[in-house]
Amino acid sequence: xxxxxxxxxxxxxxxxxxxxxxxxxxxxxxxxxxxxxxxxxxxxxxxxxxxxxxxxxxxxxxxxxxxxxxxxxxxxxxxxxxxxxxxxxxxxxxxxxxxxxxxxxxxxxxxxxxxxxxxxxxxxxxxxxxxxxxxxxxxxxxxxxxxxxxxxxxxxxxxxxxxxxxxxxxxxxxxxxxxxxxxxxxxxxxxxxxxxxxxxxxxxxxxxxxxxxxxxxxxxxxxxxxxxxxxxxxxxxxxxxxxxxxxxxxxxxxxxxxxxxxxxxxxxxxxxxxxxxxxxxxxxxxxxxxxxxxxxxxxxxxxxxxxxxxxxx
Amino acid sequence: xxxxxxxxxxxxxxxxxxxxxxxxxxxxxxxxxxxxxxxxxxxxxxxxxxxxxxxxxxxxxxxxxxxxxxxxxxxxxxxxxxxxxxxxxxxxxxxxxxxxxxxxxxxxxxxxxxxxxxxxxxxxxxxxxxxxxxxxxxxxxxxxxxxxxxxxxxxxxxxxxxxxxxxxxxxxxxxxxxxxxxxxxxxxxxxxxxxxxxxxxxxxxxxxxxxxxxxxxxxxxxxxxxxxxxxxxxxxxxxxxxxxxxxxxxxxxxxxxxxxxxxxxxxxxxxxxxxxxxxxxxxxxxxxxxxxxxx
Numbered sequence: 001x002x003x004x005x006x007x008x009x010x011x012x013x014x015x016x017x018x019x020x021x022x023x024x025x026x027x028x029x030x031x032x033x034x035x036x037x038x039x040x041x042x043x044x045x046x047x048x049x050x051x052x053x054x055x056x057x058x059x060x061x062x063x064x065x066x067x068x069x070x071x072x073x074x075x076x077x078x079x080x081x082x083x084x085x086x087x088x089x090x091x092x093x094x095x096x097x098x099x100x101x102x103x104x105x106x107x108x109x110x111x112x113x114x115x116x117x118x119x120x121x122x123x124x125x126x127x128x129x130x131x132x133x134x135x136x137x138x139x140x141x142x143x144x145x146x147x148x149x150x151x152x153x154x155x156x157x158x159x160x161x162x163x164x165x166x167x168x169x170x171x172x173x174x175x176x177x178x179x180x181x182x183x184x185x186x187x188x189x190x191x192x193x194x195x196x197x198x199x200x201x202x203x204x205x206x207x208x209x210x211x212x213x214x215x216x217x218x219x220x221x222x223x224x225x226x227x228x229x230x231x232x233x234x235x236x237x238x239x240x241x242x243x244x245x246x247x248x249x250x251x252x253x254x255x256x257x258x259x260x261x262x263x264x265x266x267x268x269x270x271x272x273x274x275x276x277x278x279x280x281x282x283x284x285x286x287x288x289x290x291x292x293x294x295x296x297x298x299x300x301x302x303x304x305x306x307x308x309x310x311x312x313x
Numbered sequence: 314x315x316x317x318x319x320x321x322x323x324x325x326x327x328x329x330x331x332x333x334x335x336x337x338x339x340x341x342x343x344x345x346x347x348x349x350x351x352x353x354x355x356x357x358x359x360x361x362x363x364x365x366x367x368x369x370x371x372x373x374x375x376x377x378x379x380x381x382x383x384x385x386x387x388x389x390x391x392x393x394x395x396x397x398x399x400x401x402x403x404x405x406x407x408x409x410x411x412x413x414x415x416x417x418x419x420x421x422x423x424x425x426x427x428x429x430x431x432x433x434x435x436x437x438x439x440x441x442x443x444x445x446x447x448x449x450x451x452x453x454x455x456x457x458x459x460x461x462x463x464x465x466x467x468x469x470x471x472x473x474x475x476x477x478x479x480x481x482x483x484x485x486x487x488x489x490x491x492x493x494x495x496x497x498x499x500x501x502x503x504x505x506x507x508x509x510x511x512x513x514x515x516x517x518x519x520x521x522x523x524x525x526x527x528x529x530x531x532x533x534x535x536x537x538x539x540x541x542x543x544x545x546x547x548x549x550x551x552x553x554x555x556x557x558x559x560x561x562x563x564x565x566x567x568x569x570x571x572x573x574x575x576x577x578x579x580x581x582x583x584x585x586x587x588x589x590x591x592x593x594x595x596x597x598x599x600x601x602x603x604x605x606x607x608x
Contacts, residue, residue, distance in 0.1 A: 011445070018449030026465050141590035143541050145548055146582030149568055153575050252456035256545055260568065270457060271549060274464035282461055290452040297452075 008301060012294060019290045020072070023283050024065050072287065078280035080273075087284035090269060095288070097167060098258070098265035100177075101185050102250045106243060108189030109196055114239065116193070117200025121208060122227055132197060139194025144253050148187045148260040155183060165262035184261040188253045192246045199242055203235040210234075237304070244300035248293050337526070340602035347598025350591035357588055361407040370398035372405040373556045381574040391576040394566055402558035403580050409559040410588060413474050413543035413552070414536040420478025421485050422532060429489020430516045434497055443486060450483040459542055463551040470543075470559070473552040477542045481535050488531050492524035499523075526603035530596055537592035544585050560585050 035052040051057070056064050071078065077087035120132035156164035162183055168176040207213060208231055216230045217223075255267035262268070266285060273281035331339070341347050360367060370388075376396035384391040390399035432443040450458065462476035496502065497520060505519045546552040547561025555562060560581040567577035 011448075014441075014445040015448040015452065018446050019452050022449055022453070026461055137590060137593060141537070141586055141593050143544055143582065143585050143589070145545060146564060146578070146585060149564060149571065149578045149582065153571050153578065157572050157575075248451075248454040252454040255456055255460060256548065259549065270460065274460060274549075274551075277464075282464070286453055286457060286461055289454055289457060290449075293452050293454065 004305070005302065008298065012298065015294060016291070019294070020069055020287065021065070023286050023290070024068055026283065026286075027279050028061065077284035077287075080278050080281050082273075082276045082278045082281075087280050090281060091266075091284055091288055094264065094266050094269045097169075097263060098251070098254050098267060100170060101181055101188060101254060101258070101263065101265060102247070104181060104185035105188035105192065105250055105253075106246075108186055109192035109246070110243065111193075112189070113193035113196030114200050114236070117197040117239075118204055118227070118232060118235075120197070121201045121204030124205065132201070136194040136197045139190050139197075142190070144187045144191060145256040145260055147190065148184065148257055151183050151187065152260070167261075167263045167265075180261075181263070184257045184263055187257050188250055191253060192243075192249060195246060195249075196239060196242065200235065200239050203238060204231060207231045207235040241300040241304045244296045244303070247296050251289050251293075337599075337602045341598050344598040344601065346594040347602070350594030350598065353587055353591040354595065357407050357411060357584075357591075360404050361411050364405045364408060368398075368401035368404040370401040372397065372401040372558045374398075381570060381577070383574075384576055390580045391574070393563070393577050394570055394574070399563075399577065399580055402563060403560070403584050406558040406560045406563060406581060406584065407588075409470055409547070409553045409557070410540050410543060410585065413470065413477065414540040414588075414592075416474045417477035417481060417539040417543070418532050418535045420475065421481035421535065422528070424479075425482045425485025426489050426521070426528065429486045430493055430520065432486065433490040433493025434512060434516050434520065436494075440490070443490070447483040447486045450480075451487070455480050455538070456542060456545060459546065460549065460551065463546050468551045468554060470547075470553040470557075473543055473546045476546070476551075477539050480542070481539060484531065484535065485528070488527060489524065492527050493520055496520050496523050526599075530600045530603060533592055533596035533599055537589045537596065540585065540589055540592070 035048050035055070035057050039048050039051055056067055068078075075088055077091070079086055080090060116132045116135060120129040123129055152164045155162045163180050166180055168180050170177045208227075213226060213231050216226045221230075251266070254265060255271060257263070258265045258267035259271055266289070270282060270285045272278075273285065364372075374397060376392075379388070379392045379396035381394055382388060382392045382396075388398050388400065390403060393399055393402070428443055432440040453461075459473075459476045459480040462479055463473050466472035466476060493516075502515060502519050505515050510519070543552055544559070544561035544564070547559040548565045550562070550565065553559035553562055563581035564578060567574070567581065570577055
């Protein structure tokens with residue numbers, strides 16, 4: 001176990017290195033001189049020269065990379081070119097908003113996906129199974145921005161039940177906060193619910209055919225006990241780690257969902273930064289999401305070993 | 314007992330007579346979902362190819378007299394904020410979506426498969442290096458990577474396809490590598506090596522044909538994801554540029570007129586949904602049809 005963990009963490013170092021190189025090189029993909037692009041409308045040679053010096057653009061790329069990484073290691077992600085605020089502050093401000101959305105989405109995904117998966121496995125071949133599979137196909141195939149627009153039309157414009165856009169922090173007013181985030185959270189959770197449903201179904205089908213479930217049934221336990229106590233517990237452990245891995249899907253989804261519902265989170269931050277050509281912000285946001293994703297992957301791996309005694313050894 | 318033996322041997326003979334590709338096709342066509350998916354995709358391909366013949370109006374012709382008219386006998390899907398016919402735009406929009414899905418996945422396959430073969434066949438340092446780069450790319454959420462790439466490359470449909478293709482590549486590297494590792498220890502690969510075939514020949518003619526089924530399934534599902542991604546980039550203004558019709562950018566303008574002209578949002582979204590659903594159905598069907606375990 002410790003051996004495995006050590007190896008796993010050692011593997012992270014080159015991965016993180018390549019992530020940082022990848023993100024750093026994004027800026028150099030751009031045709032032309034980055035200093036000119038950063039200067040934007042400004043055509044004053046003195047300003048451009050100053051930018052070139054400030055960002056060390058006059059030095060070789062490996063040197064630029066070294067200083068960039070050095071800055072990040074000490075928590076300095078650079079400064080937003082557009083609004084002259086440290087990128088770190090922007091991230092600290094926007095991340096909690098997206099985290100709230102993401103946590104609500106995960107809860108919704110688990111609440112829908114797991115029961116649907118269990119029911120469709122237990123009632124295999126029935127209308128229930130058919131319905132749950134249709135739901136999963138629908139969830140995987142619906143573009144979340146379209147679903148968001150349709151929900152706004154139904155619940156905000158037609159029925160007037162929920163606000164169409166905006167965000168209220170949880171600390172300010174929890175009711176208003178939930179009202180402003182429930183639609184985007186559902187849009188985000190919906191696709192993940194579909195994925196969870198499919199995995200839960202196949203895991204349950206496998207477990208239901210196993211010897212210990214047959215034994216439990218042979219002992220004369222009620223079907224309810226067999227499913228809820230014996231089958232479910234074993235089928236769900238891999239599903240819970242899967243939930244952690246779906247975090248990447250969540251963040252990708254948040255980009256458009258936040259755009260549609262005007263939620264000032266991480267996704268909106270990166271889209272705005274992309275349009276303002278605010279490279280420091282884009283790089284910072286991508287780097288932070290990748291690091292969160294890698295960390296969650298690690299936690300999922302560890303959790304998987306902890307709950308699976310056969311892998312502990 | 315004897316009956317059972319006879320029956321299995323008859324099935325075995327039938328199986329031998331049938332080529333694997335033909336068997337997979339037969340099994341694919343036995344699945345209703347996959348057949349529905351295939352029919353819908355064929356229909357959309359026909360729409361895209363024959364758009365100028367099928368589309369009732371010019372998709373970019375604006376008309377101030379027809380701004381945001383609800384669906385009618387003349388304009389079945391209604392008109393948009395510039396008086397353009399939505400049905401025609403949905404029909405022409407199929408071009409951008411289908412082409413983007415196919416080309417993005419083509420890019421991902423043509424980069425991902427060679428690198429996956431190399432990593433899986435060579436092993437060692439090459440494998441470790443390619444593996445870590447793949448991990449790094451997979452650590453950046455798919456759409457965020459695609460948006461960042463598209464933004465840095467500049468907004469256009471071509472660049473969106475490249476961005477989506479590159480973002481899809483690591484999935485194919487990882488899949489090809491894994492499949493290669495499990496296939497390269499098979500006897501027929503050993504035999505090919507024993508008679509002195511060079512590595513590239515073994516990879517191309519002995520390993521690749523045997524991992525094609527897995528690649529085909531993943532490619533189909535990836536086309537679905539790529540089409541959603543293209544719509545997403547166009548929605549954000551990073552894909553197909555106006556006035557050329559694309560489903561994603563149609564949804565973008567529709568959002569501003571949701572109160573007065575909800576029909577603008579309905580049809581392009583429904584078109585994306587139908588195409589993506591169909592590719593998912595085909596992908597699921599192919600997976601079942603090509604899986605030796607479910608034979």
